[in-house]
Amino acid sequence: MNVIKRVAEGDNKALEELFLLYGNKVFRLALTILNDRFLSEDVVQETFLKVQQNAKSYQFRNSEREWIMTIAHNIAIDILRKRKREIVQEEIISHSEIADVVTDCDNDVGFLQLIEPLNELDRQIVSLHLISGLKHREIAHILNMSVSAVKKRYERAIKRIAHEMEEH
Numbered sequence: 001m002n003v004i005k006r007v008a009e010g011d012n013k014a015l016e017e018l019f020l021l022y023g024n025k026v027f028r029l030a031l032t033i034l035n036d037r038f039l040s041e042d043v044v045q046e047t048f049l050k051v052q053q054n055a056k057s058y059q060f061r062n063s064e065r066e067w068i069m070t071i072a073h074n075i076a077i078d079i080l081r082k083r084k085r086e087i088v089q090e091e092i093i094s095h096s097e098i099a100d101v102v103t104d105c106d107n108d109v110g111f112l113q114l115i116e117p118l119n120e121l122d123r124q125i126v127s128l129h130l131i132s133g134l135k136h137r138e139i140a141h142i143l144n145m146s147v148s149a150v151k152k153r154y155e156r157a158i159k160r161i162a163h164e165m166e167e168h
Helices: 001-009 012-033 037-057 064-084 094-101 109-115 120-130 136-143 147-167
Strands: none
Touching: 001 012, 001 064, 012 037, 012 064, 012 109, 012 120, 037 064, 064 109, 064 120, 064 136, 094 120, 109 120, 109 147, 120 147, 136 147
């Protein structure tokens, strides 16, 4: 039986299974967008709460991963927009703080450093593809873009990362 269907039926073990499968990916996506560990943890909690609340309305035409990552992405973007409205001048987290956060999360220290020079949208595309393992088609759906635009932005972002690595 589908895990989300089991969640819809009130099976807390199924929700725990989803959390174990996707919790880390949701956290890293949120961290990529928000650059804040605590807000990213909030995104994880809110995401799985929404998964539990909306499991009955889940449509099986999309993969569960795509559905969960879409929820997480939307929550993180909402938080980012709210922060931008509330804070005129946002404090930027230093490289070492980001490295500490990512080190706690499966030793992906270099990943955030590599994508840091990219703009916000390109960081999201690279993160969704490399960290979450989503296909360009799924990313296009999540970000409400065309597949060709996602592919092109991804290619340019990878070239920029490679160029930055050569310079250092």
